Amino acid sequence: MLGGQPDVEVVGEAGDGLQALTQVRELRPDVVLMDIRMPRMSGLEATAALHARPEPPHVIVLTTFDADEHVLGALAAGADGFLLKDTPPAQLLEAVRAVAEGDPMLSPSVTRTLIERLRADPAADRAEQAQQRLASLTGREHEVALAVGRGLTNAEIARELCLSVPTVKAHVSRLFDKLAVTNRVQIAICVHDAGLV
Numbered sequence: 001m002l003g004g005q006p007d008v009e010v011v012g013e014a015g016d017g018l019q020a021l022t023q024v025r026e027l028r029p030d031v032v033l034m035d036i037r038m039p040r041m042s043g044l045e046a047t048a049a050l051h052a053r054p055e056p057p058h059v060i061v062l063t064t065f066d067a068d069e070h071v072l073g074a075l076a077a078g079a080d081g082f083l084l085k086d087t088p089p090a091q092l093l094e095a096v097r098a099v100a101e102g103d104p105m106l107s108p109s110v111t112r113t114l115i116e117r118l119r120a121d122p123a124a125d126r127a128e129q130a131q132q133r134l135a136s137l138t139g140r141e142h143e144v145a146l147a148v149g150r151g152l153t154n155a156e157i158a159r160e161l162c163l164s165v166p167t168v169k170a171h172v173s174r175l176f177d178k179l180a181v182t183n184r185v186q187i188a189i190c191v192h193d194a195g196l197v
Helices: 017-027 043-051 068-077 089-100 108-120 123-134 139-149 154-161 165-179 184-193
Strands: 031-035 058-063 081-084
Touching: 017 031, 017 043, 031 043, 031 089, 043 058, 043 068, 058 089, 068 081, 081 089, 081 108, 123 165, 123 184, 139 154, 139 165, 139 184, 154 165, 165 184
Parallel strands: 031 058, 058 081
Antiparallel strands: none
């Protein structure tokens, strides 16, 4: 399915997490589709190991189950997307393309899981912590964070704020460092927790 697309090249396949790490080191793909359940090293462990490398690839975690611990574990490990294996082929391709451009992609059921989890946590504590984290941002970084929180892509943010796409990407990278997060979804959660969207 992926190999037949003119803008997608499948450069490798791995049967387990350790093999995935080796393949990524040798082949340097832009996007990795990672299964959670694999022998020798789980997909979550492999995702965390990849994310710890300099210039890591984007990772979309695929699983049969959307249990809370899998979703949160994948995002905490640095995944840029989380999809169920029954995702229709067209949506999977859309996710690969979006994640390659730096935009997160979550299946609708995963989004519901995250929203329910956020609603279950003590809101006051989350809001205060998020506001403290956002207070360290410059005015422009704050604007970019709000736009990410609204779900805008880099291109949409660039148009709205009259910036170039590379400038937006640079701001998003600084947000990762300043907010101590690993992906855009976590930026959006921080903005949501602060009550800004």
